[in-house]
Amino acid sequence: MEFSTGKTDGIIVLKLGGAVRAGDNDALQDALGSDDIRKSKAVIIDLSDLEYLNSRAIGTLMSLWKETTSSGRKIHIVNPKPLVERLLKAVGMYTLVPVSRSVEDAAAALSKGE
Amino acid sequence: MPEIVHREIVIPNDTQYLSQVRSIVKEVVTEAAFPDDEANRIILAVDEAVTNIMQHAYEHDLEGNLEIELVLELDNTKFEVVIRDTGKSFDPAAIELPDLDQHIKNGKRHGLGIFLIRQIMDEVIYSYKNGIRNELKMVKYTRSPKSSQHQSGC
Numbered sequence: 001m002e003f004s005t006g007k008t009d010g011i012i013v014l015k016l017g018g019a020v021r022a023g024d025n026d027a028l029q030d031a032l033g034s035d036d037i038r039k040s041k042a043v044i045i046d047l048s049d050l051e052y053l054n055s056r057a058i059g060t061l062m063s064l065w066k067e068t069t070s071s072g073r074k075i076h077i078v079n080p081k082p083l084v085e086r087l088l089k090a091v092g093m094y095t096l097v098p099v100s101r102s103v104e105d106a107a108a109a110l111s112k113g114e
Numbered sequence: 115m116p117e118i119v120h121r122e123i124v125i126p127n128d129t130q131y132l133s134q135v136r137s138i139v140k141e142v143v144t145e146a147a148f149p150d151d152e153a154n155r156i157i158l159a160v161d162e163a164v165t166n167i168m169q170h171a172y173e174h175d176l177e178g179n180l181e182i183e184l185v186l187e188l189d190n191t192k193f194e195v196v197i198r199d200t201g202k203s204f205d206p207a208a209i210e211l212p213d214l215d216q217h218i219k220n221g222k223r224h225g226l227g228i229f230l231i232r233q234i235m236d237e238v239i240y241s242y243k244n245g246i247r248n249e250l251k252m253v254k255y256t257r258s259p260k261s262s263q264h265q266s267g268c
Contacts (some may be wrong), residue, residue: 008246021132021133021161022129022132022161022168023129024136053159054158055162055226056224061226062217065218066218066219076188082151083151083155084152089156090229090230091217091218091230092214092215092216093218094219096218
């Protein structure tokens with residue numbers, strides 16, 4: 001698994017890449033639970049380079065959605081690959097989390113309060 | 115596609131060996147007419163099943179000391195994997211599927227692996243011989259109705 005974070009106007013962009021497998025779950029949980037993310041006004045999760053994620057990683061993303069939205073903040077997902085998209089759809093995340101084609105589209109939507 | 119592909123692997127109860135599991139499953143399913151994304155979902159289902167055994171069937175202090183056996187078979191109609199272990203009984207087919215709405219709304223991190231396995235595979239059959247072993251058989255047909263599900267299915 002690879003990840004990087006950036007920040008623009010209070011919005012955190014977390015980019016995940018590679019594959020999230022059993023040995024990566026704790027690192028992912030730590031990354032998503034960082035102070036930067038907790039204090040941000042919105043979170044964009046860029047999945048465009050993520051090839052694979054296991055069920056626990058999906059659960060960690062769900063948990064982030066719960067934490068973010070319950071504190072009145074927003075979260076967007078960007079451009080998941082077909083396998084990741086199907087897994088997220090299967091567990092119902094697409095009905096809850098807005099999905100954008102690019103980080104720029106997600107940032108624009110967030111700036112409009114979407 | 116060859117008429118029958120048969121592979122067996124025995125791994126220690128340690129998550130570092132999951133990569134070997136994924137490799138051998140990939141080797142077998144790519145012999146079949148499964149599209150790439152279907153093959154990747156099958157790999158994920160087997161990975162989740164073996165991870166569940168490592169997390170639930172064996173106690174943590176036994177990590178690495180016990181073994182998990184996988185027998186994979188592919189023919190013209192289906193891919194089948196049988197996973198055997200000697201840990202505690204754990205029947206993923208008997209686990210009640212989570213209410214996904216509640217699961218998401220409650221922010222739960224665990225419990226989705228079995229849901230995904232049952233979404234991906236056509237058959238999930240568990241058997242337990244007391245004091246001997248657990249056996250989990252999972253089947254994916256090459257012409258599976260689940261293969262064409264795109265919206266709600268996996």
